Amino acid sequence: MNDLRTLGARTESLQQFIKYLLVGGLNTLISAAIIFAVQAAGARPVVANLSGYAIGVAISYALNSKYTFRTAVSRYTAIRFLLVLLIAYLANLATMLAVLHVTHAPYIAQLCGIPVYVIVGFLGNRYWAMRERAG
Incomplete structure (x- = not known):
């Protein structure tokens, strides 16, 4: 019985890790798009970078709490x-x-x-x- 619980916990961890990687990949694409768009709109690179990362952190938190960790x-x-x-x-x-x-x-x-x-x-x-x- 303990073997089944251990296997279940490992499976859940692996599924969460895969979701975490998918959220991270999506978040990277969105953040990069925001950085490039803000910079193309005339903002300085540091401002564009800060904007992209700030929005990226918010998106990452929202997706990981809802989708990855269900918190x-x-x-x-x-x-x-x-x-x-x-x-x-x-x-x-x-x-x-x-x-x-x-x-x-x-x-x-x-x-x-x-x-x-x-x-x-x-x-x-x-x-x-x-x-x-x-x-």
Whole structure:
């Protein structure tokens, strides 16, 4: 019986991870489109980038809370979601800098940071940010 529960939990985790990747891919496309559109409208690159990322974070939170983790939208989960994004970014940055230091290959270093960001983000959201509050 425990084997079935373990298998069920693993299947659920895998399904959530796949949904998380799909939401991330869609979010990346939408954010990039917003960045390019705002920049094409005459905004400076930093403003366009900030606009795209701000909207992207909001979309990511909405889709992941509803679709991936099926958690109610609340201030509590939103703050935790933002903290997870920050931690995932810092893990990405640390990985990128470490690989850059060892390889002196900036493109490889950037690529190495991406899976770290995704995995830290997923685990942080699954096990902390998007968990329902007890009591």
